[in-house]
Amino acid sequence: MKTLRLVICALVGSIAASANAAENKSSLTEAQRTFLAKYEAVRAALAADDLAKAKNAAGNLAGVAEGKDVAAEIKKLSTADSLKDARDAFKPVSKRAVELAAGQPGYFHAHCPMVPGNQGHWVQTTDKINNPYFGTAMLTCGSIEK
Numbered sequence: 001m002k003t004l005r006l007v008i009c010a011l012v013g014s015i016a017a018s019a020n021a022a023e024n025k026s027s028l029t030e031a032q033r034t035f036l037a038k039y040e041a042v043r044a045a046l047a048a049d050d051l052a053k054a055k056n057a058a059g060n061l062a063g064v065a066e067g068k069d070v071a072a073e074i075k076k077l078s079t080a081d082s083l084k085d086a087r088d089a090f091k092p093v094s095k096r097a098v099e100l101a102a103g104q105p106g107y108f109h110a111h112c113p114m115v116p117g118n119q120g121h122w123v124q125t126t127d128k129i130n131n132p133y134f135g136t137a138m139l140t141c142g143s144i145e146k
Contacts, residue, residue, distance in 0.1 A: 032100050035064045039097045046132035051083050070096050087133050097123040112142035
């Protein structure tokens with residue numbers, strides 16, 4: 001009887017812990033949702049090789065950046081002189097987006113193995129690869145991470 005009680009208590013505790021973890025993962029703040037929406041505009045512009053649009057979208061993203069490091073990279077992106085510079089600045093911004101979007105419905109963590117240093121991670125809102133790091137040259141290079 002004691003063993004059964006211990007097993008039941010352990011199961012109930014495990015279920016409660018899982019429910020709390022799922023609840024915490026499933027709720028983004030309004031600021032985080034705004035960040036991800038504005039980030040998506042930058043990502044889509046880079047995938048389309050549109051530097052002007054990416055810089056403009058990065059300017060919009062700057063207003064909702066969390067942390068000095070991410071804000072500094074967004075500033076670099078918004079003033080980039082080339083797609084290469086914009087894409088380099090996009091990498092740490094994407095790292096933050098991947099952290100925020102982890103486990104969230106409607107967001108897909110994608111990865112391109114061709115980006116040096118295993119830094120080819122990004123978030124997108126569809127499961128069809130749309131690579132911001134190589135744009136139209138390799139638009140479908142990558143995969144959705146599980």
